[in-house]
Amino acid sequence: MTCRFTVTLKNPGGLHARPAALLAEQALSYRSAVRVSLSKSGKQANAKRIIDVMNLGAQCSDQLHFEVEGADEALASRALRQFVSQLA
Numbered sequence: 001m002t003c004r005f006t007v008t009l010k011n012p013g014g015l016h017a018r019p020a021a022l023l024a025e026q027a028l029s030y031r032s033a034v035r036v037s038l039s040k041s042g043k044q045a046n047a048k049r050i051i052d053v054m055n056l057g058a059q060c061s062d063q064l065h066f067e068v069e070g071a072d073e074a075l076a077s078r079a080l081r082q083f084v085s086q087l088a
Helices: 017-028 050-055 073-086
Strands: 002-008 033-038 044-046 063-069
Touching: 002 073, 017 050, 017 073, 044 050, 063 073
Parallel strands: none
Antiparallel strands: 002 063, 033 044, 033 063
């Protein structure tokens, strides 16, 4: 079963290098596959790859849709939702 959730990005600088790296690092700490897409463009990325996350071009107030699938998907989903919500 896949866990899905949406988070509005609050970081004023969007997902530039530093927050993208932090997100990828967080996603890498779980075994589950983590995909993220940008609502306004439909672009998709592997959240475990910094360059993919940066290439989304996400800006403040954009909605990010996450899909988490794997052995620890529930735990990963909760942690990632909280992490992205607190990015500032």
